Amino acid sequence: MPQNELVQNLDLDEYKYGFVDEEAHVFRTTPGLDEDVVRQISKHKEEPQWMLDLRLKAYKIYMKKPMPQWGGDLTQLEDTLDEIYFYVKPQEQMERSWDDVPDKIKTTFERLGIPEAEQKVLAGVGAQYESEMVYHSLKEEWASAGVIFDSIEDGLKNHPDLFREHFGTIIPAADNKFSALNAAVWSGGSFVYIPKGVHLKTPLQAYFRVNQERMGQFERTLIIVDEGAQAHYIEGCTAPVYSTDSFHSGVIEIVLKKNARFRYTTIQNWSNNMYNLVTQRAVVNEGATMEWLDGNLGSKLTMKYPSCYLVGEGAHGSIMSIAYAADGQHQDTGGKVVHAAPNTTSSIISKSVSKGNGRSTYRGLCKVHEGAINARSNVECDALLINDTSRTDTYPYIEIEEKRATVGHEATVSKVGDEQLFYLKSRGMSEEEAMALIVRGFIEPIAKELPLEYAVELNRLIELEMEGSVG
Amino acid sequence: MMTHSTKTIDPPESANATSSLDGIAVEHIGREAPDWLRERREHAWSVYGDTPLPTTRSEEWRYTDLSRLLDLEALRFVTSNETDPDAPLPQLLQDAMTEDRAASGHSVLVDGLTVQVDLEAHLAAQGVVLTSLRDAVESHPGLLQEHLAVGALPAEEGKFEALNAALWTDGVLLYVPAGVRLELPVRASRWLSHAGSAVCTRTLVIAEAGSQVSYVEELLSEDVSEQTLSSSAVEIIAKDGAQVQYVSIQRTGRGVFCQSAQRTLAHRDSTLDTLNVSLGGSVSRVDLNARLLGPGAHSDMLGVYFGDGDQHFDHNTSQDHVAANAGSDLLYKGALDGSSRAVFRGIIRVHPGAQGTDAYQTNRNLLLSEDARADSLPNLEIEADDVKCSHGASVSQLDSEALFYLLSRGMSRYQAERLVVVGFLGDVLSRLPLGGVVEKVTQAISRKLQAHG
Numbered sequence: 010m011p012q013n014e015l016v017q018n019l020d021l022d023e024y025k026y027g028f029v030d031e032e033a034h035v036f037r038t039t040p041g042l043d044e045d046v047v048r049q050i051s052k053h054k055e056e057p058q059w060m061l062d063l064r065l066k067a068y069k070i071y072m073k074k075p076m077p078q079w080g081g082d083l084t085q086l087e088d089t090l091d092e093i094y095f096y097v098k099p100q101e102q103m104e105r106s107w108d109d110v111p112d113k114i115k116t117t118f119e120r121l122g123i124p125e126a127e128q129k130v131l132a133g134v135g136a137q138y139e140s141e142m143v144y145h146s147l148k149e150e151w152a153s154a155g156v157i158f159d160s161i162e163d164g165l166k167n168h169p170d171l172f173r174e175h176f177g178t179i180i181p182a183a184d185n186k187f188s189a190l191n192a193a194v195w196s197g198g199s200f201v202y203i204p205k206g207v208h209l210k211t212p213l214q215a216y217f218r219v220n221q222e223r224m225g226q227f228e229r230t231l232i233i234v235d236e237g238a239q240a241h242y243i244e245g246c247t248a249p250v251y252s253t254d255s256f257h258s259g260v261i262e263i264v265l266k267k268n269a270r271f272r273y274t275t276i277q278n279w280s281n282n283m284y285n286l287v288t289q290r291a292v293v294n295e296g297a298t299m300e301w302l303d304g305n306l307g308s309k310l311t312m313k314y315p316s317c318y319l320v321g322e323g324a325h326g327s328i329m330s331i332a333y334a335a336d337g338q339h340q341d342t343g344g345k346v347v348h349a350a351p352n353t354t355s356s357i358i359s360k361s362v363s364k365g366n367g368r369s370t371y372r373g374l375c376k377v378h379e380g381a382i383n384a385r386s387n388v389e390c391d392a393l394l395i396n397d398t399s400r401t402d403t404y405p406y407i408e409i410e411e412k413r414a415t416v417g418h419e420a421t422v423s424k425v426g427d428e429q430l431f432y433l434k435s436r437g438m439s440e441e442e443a444m445a446l447i448v449r450g451f452i453e454p455i456a457k458e459l460p461l462e463y464a465v466e467l468n469r470l471i472e473l474e475m476e477g478s479v480g
Numbered sequence: 481m482m483t484h485s486t487k488t489i490d491p492p493e494s495a496n497a498t499s500s501l502d503g504i505a506v507e508h509i510g511r512e513a514p515d516w517l518r519e520r521r522e523h524a525w526s527v528y529g530d531t532p533l534p535t536t537r538s539e540e541w542r543y544t545d546l547s548r549l550l551d552l553e554a555l556r557f558v559t560s561n562e563t564d565p566d567a568p569l570p571q572l573l574q575d576a577m578t579e580d581r582a583a584s585g586h587s588v589l590v591d592g593l594t595v596q597v598d599l600e601a602h603l604a605a606q607g608v609v610l611t612s613l614r615d616a617v618e619s620h621p622g623l624l625q626e627h628l629a630v631g632a633l634p635a636e637e638g639k640f641e642a643l644n645a646a647l648w649t650d651g652v653l654l655y656v657p658a659g660v661r662l663e664l665p666v667r668a669s670r671w672l673s674h675a676g677s678a679v680c681t682r683t684l685v686i687a688e689a690g691s692q693v694s695y696v697e698e699l700l701s702e703d704v705s706e707q708t709l710s711s712s713a714v715e716i717i718a719k720d721g722a723q724v725q726y727v728s729i730q731r732t733g734r735g736v737f738c739q740s741a742q743r744t745l746a747h748r749d750s751t752l753d754t755l756n757v758s759l760g761g762s763v764s765r766v767d768l769n770a771r772l773l774g775p776g777a778h779s780d781m782l783g784v785y786f787g788d789g790d791q792h793f794d795h796n797t798s799q800d801h802v803a804a805n806a807g808s809d810l811l812y813k814g815a816l817d818g819s820s821r822a823v824f825r826g827i828i829r830v831h832p833g834a835q836g837t838d839a840y841q842t843n844r845n846l847l848l849s850e851d852a853r854a855d856s857l858p859n860l861e862i863e864a865d866d867v868k869c870s871h872g873a874s875v876s877q878l879d880s881e882a883l884f885y886l887l888s889r890g891m892s893r894y895q896a897e898r899l900v901v902v903g904f905l906g907d908v909l910s911r912l913p914l915g916g917v918v919e920k921v922t923q924a925i926s927r928k929l930q931a932h933g
Contacts, residue, residue, distance in 0.1 A: 394864075397865045401861075402860060405858060406857050407875060409847065409853065412848070413877055415877070418873045419871075422869040423867075
């Protein structure tokens, strides 16, 4: 399509739909997705041509790829995708000062405790509202050390070479249907660069909020951890409960250079009307260590399998996950480790709790390529079932092409024991308190890895969830 | 002791009584059958036609690419006319039968046709039935109508199940009346000789309440010059309190595609154990589904495989806990040499309401060479909460400590490796101490190891 025609089309659309919503957004596309929506997003972001081309190509891939036939139930999702807003711009520009963030949005994040946390324990904070980062800040001491912590859009604008070198190389659009969708309509997310040898002492945090009903959020994060650098990144997400379903599909790409060390922590607490289909992958080079800490508590359906591609000698990958599936929820989560170099090691520890008619599924892959000599991998999955209507599944894929490799997988399923309950009740606990204590004990090995305030939050959630779960 | 012959068999010169796998074959084989059987075959054939060949897009066939490994179009359907029941039995088969001397009864099939059946007279007097399926159509129509390819393995189960239900030429019916206990196992030997053919046979074992029986079958052939399909359908029913052991030893030659669909139905308080030993063939696929249908039922499911050259083994198992308070315990172990490849996919399904289930599943693989490969998918689907379930899978190389110990005792590396492999696999056999079987399998493994010299 010629450029002038494109602009005309856009103008028409903007004329029709480009009104400013008094509530919270300055622009949104029409519900559903077509090529024009993709063009409008790119136009609003004032992107270079190559990015528009990449988006359009990804859109075609998305349209061509069939819906996955495995994992969770996606039969209702196609209808949802016709109705949601793919791009909702909450304000004109991203703010660097908290005071400049619009009051309504500010109140939301204040209620979530974000500014307070920033002051106390974080090196930097990013906050995304609908489709855009509304706020991003990084403490001066880290900025002067060369750390970049920005919205993904500013990453593209301000660091075009570094951005282009890595964007879409770790998770190409064609990787899966939803990575294609994300590449076509991505908006928001973080761009992070940790320079050689810099050790961030406190975490960076990104907070994701969906407020709009029938919203689709497609954040895209690119993280580059240079040689010998160390950092910890935390993401949290929430949304209000609506009667219609919303959709969140992020893509997180991480590169760890030689001897780097990086931890990515997710506390996913979307409302129960959210489809959460996320692709997260780290490429781990020589001597580097990648750790995924994945907590999935919310959403209607989550399909998310953080992965480590161990491509350098001696690289290490670790995935620790907790899934909590209550009534109406399906947590289809797990992890993937691919050993493609000698002396690489990995570990996956997964714990899930299913309650009511909730279903938690562990789905994982451990692959050792030929030549990855002395690769070692261990996978442990434990599932706890609270009610007789709860369900758990375990689907580990183990593919070994190298003789000099050692790979193990163990899984157990159990219920809360009557004896344990009886003992605690005899000590004066109510059944609910006892149940919550047992569940907390079960997830404790992973919960203790969380930053304190999250561990507290997790415990509080479990207590809330346990109310009315027994008897 | 016999050695594995390298002689290969060529396709038969006269092809008069053969056809491809098509409707004519179904018509031919159903010609003299009673109506119920002809209809059952025709129905199965229509299911076969409607069922596409599984592809690697299906989870159950993810690592076994049939489009590459099997050419159904090229196979010929061999009718009984080609088998001379009076011809002398091949040496390899005779040797195997000699090892099976101690038995309650024997059944010998050559190219899908029974050439010999015998049963101890005192067992026959107690009502035990051991007969060829072809004869059973006449002699025990009631049993076949009730059970054959309907209860356990109907044609609808899949492409191969449908093929077998349409085109089975013969097989074994073993019926044990209530309370009758067989001291010695029943032995069956099956021999393949027509290269390029498809041979479909069925086994139906019905153990009435409180009875006890062991059934050991062995599948044998020389190497074949053209791909040959052996299709087996095995249906085993253990009624209340019955104890049944089923053992399958697969020792066919290279060029054979061995497909075996097995389903066991374990009723209240019964024990129904299985052992699959896969050593031969170019491709070996076993689909074993154990269904625990009554409280107190228990199934031990054991498997051993040892691959070399470019052999491909695929064991697809499932443990269906339909009833509460039943148990199942699976252990499959394999060693892989050369560029051989093993796939294990196992699933424990605890159905809603199956409280008190105890179900376990373990798959262990030993990679002996650079080019060997093992894929393992031990799955769980649990829909009841009061259960004890676990699974484990591992892939590793030879235990270096054990090797070191043996080397330090003066063994050669070759001897030491053999010993460790035999020990690794023998661990499974020790769990099913069945007279003659352990020795037979251990010997077969040793012979295979020797061939690597």
